[in-house]
Amino acid sequence: MGRVSFKCRPVTRGLAEGEALVTRQPISFWGGLDPAAGVIIDKRHELYGKSVAGKVLIFPYAKGSVSATTVLLEAVRCNSAPVAIVSIEIDPVVAVAAFLAEKLYGKVIPIVDKPEINPLEAIKSGDLVRVDAVNGVVEVLRSQS
């Protein structure tokens, strides 16, 4: 079986590798993520208690408060942010966090969306994933199963 690799739309430019953290549930970052610790605090979310820090975060879309931007930006400032984000559809509130992170802290978070296959099925938590948000390609380097 060949390695899983699929095309996406790059929203920010950059390249990163990391362990995947996958959820089928949308995320409200404000009220859902503790930015200092990088941990999901929404008790109703399946990722409750899990850390997003240093992970490739894969989720369908962002919901809820538009303060998602500053929560993610603060997570970047605290070194608790995901290293890359893969979504079905990226909300501007998430994209802007990455633009500001680059401007304020010189840190790039590669973000891609509109994948040609469903990443929530193709990728499992724990897989090692490379996100190339220059060419718009996501690749699974090592699979759990």
Added chain:
Amino acid sequence: MTGALYMYLTKEEEAVLNGERGEAAQIAMSVLVKLGEAYEADRMIKIQHAHIDAASYATIYEAGLQFCEKMVSAGALFKVPATINPSAIDFEAWRELRVPSEVTEKQIRLARAYIKMGVIPTWTCAPYQNGANIKYGQNVAWGESNAVFFANSVIGSRTNRFGDLLDVCAAIIGKVPRFGLYLSENRRGTMLFELQDLPVKKFTRSDYGALGFLIGSTAGTEVPVVVGIPRSVTVDQLKFFGAAAATGGPCALCHIVGVTPEARTLKAATRGEKFKDKVTIDLREFKEVKEKLSTTGDREPDLVAIGCPHCSVEELREIASYLEGRRVKRGVELWIFTSPSAKSLAREMGLLNAIEGAGGMLIAGSCPLYLPLSGWGFKVLITDSAKMAYYAPGLHNVDVVFKDTLSCLKAATTS
């Protein structure tokens, strides 16, 4: 597959981007242009108003404060009228509310920065009830998910769901990239919701909240169209509905047929095209979502929190009238949240006296979700707001009971 390099900029916009109009304008424009490139906007468009969501130290943290102070020192000034969301504190009652002085100090620094940029200091999440003068068909740039919903769905202005700090950039430039809900084709309703046997005519504001939550979470990124909401629905009911819809999902626009200016008829809501999906909501489903918004059964609350989004003067009048001749129970706090301008009217009307006389607190310009509550040790919060019921357990580590306003007031008081 990106349209990245092809957004058209006027000579003036290019001059701003090149730093010829100062550093603050350059930073703001560069963020707006990046956003426009990512979303394949063809050009920038003027906005008439901004609502700043990045208002509270509790939502923008150190990173946001750094950004705002940097923009002020770089000479930032708002080009369009801009109202602002609640602060992390009540500027007059932070000591009583046991807010740590560190948070207060940071929040005051943030407030000073915004005043310098020219904000209208409304400190409210319901700008549409507190002096934001916007109208049908106008382009605006609003943050605060409930306000975004209201601007698009009730007033018929056009705004995307803009996040913290982008709202600041938009207010400085007075323009935004043209994409998303600024384009008519993206405002078309795509998912139909029909209500089966729901007693909507008897709905409380909280019932509207629960219905909104259900529709927002079911619709996801589609644009919902709802039939069956009576034209007699009040502004406050729509406020509860929208706040909850924008909590359950990313809902920025919902066509409420007969209410939304663009949806006088079902056909107008869809622009004559077919729905992608149709959903029927029945009584069983509605009751289920109401139950799920509580995290505990009928445990005695130690905090009764009302005013998410901020209470209107009409709501304050109703609450004050209930509290007449009643007392807040020992061991229970009754906190009612509103805007500074509504509080001032309430004072003049004698409503403040009635609320305080009963032992309640009328908190102005802040938010039950932004206030740091760790000094209180609350265990069970009761609220009439689906939005608060959803967020409070994660933010404040409390259990939540979701009930209508009257039940909340009953739980708070004895006669």
